[in-house]
Amino acid sequence: MKEDMTKLTQNDRVAELLGIRLAAVDIGYSLAELTIRQDHLNGVGTLHGGIIFSLADYAFAVAVNSGGVPTLAVNANISYFKPPRGPVVRAEAKVISSGRKVCCCEVEIRDDDGTPVAKFSGTGYRKTVPSKGE
Amino acid sequence: MKEDMTKLTQNDRVAELLGIRLAAVDIGYSLAELTIRQDHLNGVGTLHGGIIFSLADYAFAVAVNSGGVPTLAVNANISYFKPPRGPVVRAEAKVISSGRKVCCCEVEIRDDDGTPVAKFSGTGYRKTVPSKGE
Amino acid sequence: MKEDMTKLTQNDRVAELLGIRLAAVDIGYSLAELTIRQDHLNGVGTLHGGIIFSLADYAFAVAVNSGGVPTLAVNANISYFKPPRGPVVRAEAKVISSGRKVCCCEVEIRDDDGTPVAKFSGTGYRKTVPSKGE
């Protein structure tokens, strides 16, 4: 698993462009983080919604692919609560439902104080069937 | 309106980072576009979901703010259909419902052939009340 | 197609319970309607969000199944705009993207005046593959 993940994350040029780091990974789980830069800000000077989404989407992708079955996002929903305080933002992804072809993974985005910043929920479609039937 | 928009878009460092361009703007409407670069690709070599979302989110922000009332996204939903073909992706945003405090704006993302790539729907919250009561 | 749809709609006890009627159906399309009753209202006297959703969900189900491939909703998103005026509410469903295993269908809910009441977007998963590969 770790090799696949390393490959998948090494090939992710967008994570590199945005400065997203993978902090932890397990089957159906991941933790990603981002140190906020000036070029991550929107017109009103807070962390851009697209950056928050990209961080969450990255954590989602790692979590749903960590079992070894190629899985694509077909839908994602994000609710924004408040701008983050402090220099680092973290996204923690957990697969909450895993079927043969469809899965659901939620991602909590928190700032350095642990205050919730946003919540992401994604639906993944598995391109191949898991080997153990689930 | 145009001056506000120019200011808002000039201050958007993320649009600059990602190479997003504003092609058209009107009240409750915008068209944004992106020329796909190598560092926009995900681990499997197609345009990253976070980049597609960021392009749509930018078009949303311009459209919902184009009337002059500061408006924030509180929720966004995106469905992904297929990877884009050709070098350019376009996002066309239209406000479909506009209340005193809450609005809804949809964004169609299409590739160079005009084929639908994704659909975005965002809920905006207006920080101040529109001057004409709407 | 019509026979399958008749069977599917005849077996839908919830549509019967709520008074939902199918007004039109075609491949990837449907129109459903509802005459508002007293027991469709919420605590503040307007049409219940769950009834609006159920009407839209019914239109979605007919539209995505009208091609003959059994299709289930895996995710749905609804935005509410304003309470309907007049006695009848209509939901018009259109499939906007149709892949081998996943499809997306949008539903516009309007009141008797044609004013938008809500917008629904659903992701469907096809239990079998369409015979013509699409």
Add this chain to the structure above:
Amino acid sequence: MKEDMTKLTQNDRVAELLGIRLAAVDIGYSLAELTIRQDHLNGVGTLHGGIIFSLADYAFAVAVNSGGVPTLAVNANISYFKPPRGPVVRAEAKVISSGRKVCCCEVEIRDDDGTPVAKFSGTGYRKTVPSKGE
């Protein structure tokens, strides 16, 4: 608070029509349940998506209104995992973010075995400002 809730739930004719019961309520929290009836089933004999949504929406409404500030749903997202087993379905709602004008509330829907059936996330808009500024 309890009186307001009793009034709100007593006036909810849809809950009565569908057989939804309120099992517990607290500030920012509720638990609702439903005993599955024949007329809750869809064309393929499982609990109708619109009924699951309505149960979750009811739990959402009670939880977001339990603090005494009138709050409306402006957006809701639901992911369906699997049909419920056993005669009873429960929806547990928790407000996860509460701002002055906007809140977010998640609802977990589980069957009699405690197996997740669906997950609902709603965005609420407060019609008046909370008395204590939050």
